[in-house]
Amino acid sequence: MKCFAILCLALLFPASAAARTAAPEVRILDDAFVPRTLMVQPGESVAFVNDDDDAHTVTANDGSFDSKGLDSHGVWRHAFPKSGTYAYFCQLHPFMKGTIVVKAARP
Ligand SMILES: [Cu+2]
Numbered sequence: 001m002k003c004f005a006i007l008c009l010a011l012l013f014p015a016s017a018a019a020r021t022a023a024p025e026v027r028i029l030d031d032a033f034v035p036r037t038l039m040v041q042p043g044e045s046v047a048f049v050n051d052d053d054d055a056h057t058v059t060a061n062d063g064s065f066d067s068k069g070l071d072s073h074g075v076w077r078h079a080f081p082k083s084g085t086y087a088y089f090c091q092l093h094p095f096m097k098g099t100i101v102v103k104a105a106r107p
Pocket of ligand 1: 056091
């Protein structure tokens with residue numbers, strides 16, 4: 001029984017550690033940002049992954065960040081050090097919109 005418990009811990013621990021450290025990610029698919037709104041904590045980096053067949057951009061409405069052209073299968077990372085709501089769009093397809101909400105988790 002003790003061996004079984006140790007085996008379970010060994011199997012479970014790597015999975016839970018991976019879940020905690022999973023980087024926030026926005027995928028671009030079918031001319032849309034998924035999820036459209038993503039919550040992150042201050043200082044986290046978001047990976048924008050282009051899973052679409054077209055090139056896209058990740059461009060802040062206020063111009064504070066811009067991925068420039070992000071080709072199919074390209075990945076662009078951006079850090080969000082300060083709390084706030086960051087609206088962005090795709091310059092090539094202005095109907096594509098997304099929002100990153102940066103907010104500290106409650107203690
Ligand atoms: Cu686009």
